Amino acid sequence: MQDRLVLKRNLVIVASSVMACLAPFVLFIYQPLLQNAFGWGVLAGAIYLPFGYTAAVGLLEAFSERMSRTYGFAYGQARGWGSLGYGVAALFTGFIFTVNPAINFFLGSALGVLCLLVQIFWKTDHVPLAPGHTEHPPAPTLREMADVLKLKGLWVVIGFVIFSWTFYNLYDNQMFPNFYAGLFENEDVGIHTYGILNSVQVFAEAGCMMLVPLIMRRVGVRNILLMGVSLMCLRILGSAVFDDPVVISCVKMLHAIEVPLFVLGIFRYLTLHFPAALSATLYMVGFEIAAQLGNVFFATPFGYIRDAIGFQSTFLVIAGVVACAGLWAFFALKKDDQDVEGDPFIRSGRSGVTGVVKTVRQ
Amino acid sequence: MAISGRLLKNGAYLQSSTTLFVFFAGWGIWWSFFAVWLEHGLGLSGGQIGTVYSVNSFTTIVALLF
Incomplete structure (x- = not known):
């Protein structure tokens, strides 16, 4: 240890x-x-x-x-x-x-x-160990990661993550800052405003991290994910059709609720429909690696598409992709009481959500 | 964040929180403007920026696996 x-x-x-x-x-x-x-x-x-x-x-x-x-x-x-x-x-x-x-x-x-x-x-050696602390399972091995790929249900998650979360982040990281700065006559003002907006959004996101588990207890895991993907689509679409900085700024704030909905939703979906012992491996493969893999394939072509047709037309294309992913998810994602192989989900019950707090993702 | 007095006496909690605070501040101080820097600072095209992001994601996966 x-x-x-x-x-x-x-x-x-x-x-x-x-x-x-x-x-x-x-x-x-x-x-x-x-x-x-x-x-x-x-x-x-x-x-x-x-x-x-x-x-x-x-x-x-x-x-x-x-x-x-x-x-x-x-x-x-x-x-x-x-x-x-x-x-x-x-x-x-x-x-x-x-x-x-x-x-x-x-x-x-x-x-x-x-x-x-x-x-x-700053050493922590003198800090007393917690009573009864247990050996923590080691990080997932390559073998374990390859094994979970045999689970058919995981491929649904991988596909969903790539065509919604990856595309959304591609839009948000790679394109949105430059698009936003360009909305202002004085680009410096755009950059200042973007910085402040980004900061406010990080704090709002932290607040929403606390809120989402409460909403999830009421509406369920599947609905949280469908809400998340709808908000993604709405935000991208919003910046495709409006060009007023104030409207675009308001639409950007959807990000603060969208990220916790999606991240906490995916995590709970994995612990609900898959064996709980595999949760760390599933999260790594089905979410972290899937998201990066989607970026490997799509970041470059969409960069060229943006050069060819401009920001807002590209946003329309991305919104279309995310909308299709959401529609597909509506049919492909399991219902909360279907194939429960992990911790069962009890709506409005005491059942909590194992929270992972992640605000920075590219 | 509910922080109790007991928590503030836990040296490991303080060390870990300080590390995460400094790490994310050190990342956020430039990362949120990375795409802007690539485009406006260096004059790269959208396709080139996309290439930077694609290859970064690829090596990140490799680093995550090993």
Whole structure:
């Protein structure tokens, strides 16, 4: 147990070191390569970023979750501070960005150094272990991940995640910020506003994380997912047809309720219709990997589609894809009382939702 | 977030919360404008930005699997 914690801690130190090197990497390697030797730039970033951020985030969350069991605190209450950190940073990001993006990268480095110092000098060895803490099941192995692919029902989840969640995030991360900044006559104002909006949305999302389990008890798991996909479609459609910044900003706030609906819905769907012992593996394969895999295939073509037909027409296409995914899900997703192989769902009962708090996903 | 006094005396909770706070702040301070930086800062096209995201997702899966 302790050995594994030590190993994980070393990996967290690696991730913090990578973060600390952000500014030199971006300014001296990534930017020049992207501008002069595009392919090499893409490759350099794709090797660098997972170790500091995109894959490291899962590691940090898992490490914190494990510490919560070892030392006896609620993981959600620690993860909440992560969302708070993201929200606070997002508030300033836009203003700094319009002065000089290099400052954003230097601040990223400084926070990486701080994270590294916390790992090295802030030991938790003296903290008493929680009474009766148990050995936590190890992370899913490749073999286990391959095995769950034999479950037919999981393919429905994978398809649904790719054609709704991946497409939505492709729209939200890759396209929406540039589209939004372009709505303002003065682009700097657009960037400032986007930063503030993003920050407000992160806080609203945290609030909705608390709210969604309550709604789920009333309407059920399947309906939560159908609500989530409807809101996705509505938001994308909204930015395809309106071009008033105020309307678009209001529509963007749908994101704050949509993310908890979808993330908590998928997690509960997996623990309801599949054996509970497999939940970590299923979540990894059916949600995290499926979402990234969809992005591998669709991010590039949709980038070219946007170049060819513009933002709003592309949004219409994406909204169409998500609408089809939602319609298909209506027929393909199991009802809450059908094929219950995990923890049964009791509507409006005491049955709680195992909460996972995730606000940052690309 | 309901934070009780007992929780604030738990050194592991404080360490873990600080780590997550700093990590996500260090990510959010630039990541929310990554696409804007690629387009307006570097002048990349939509197709090129898409390529960056595609390849990043691919290597993230590889890192997640191992």
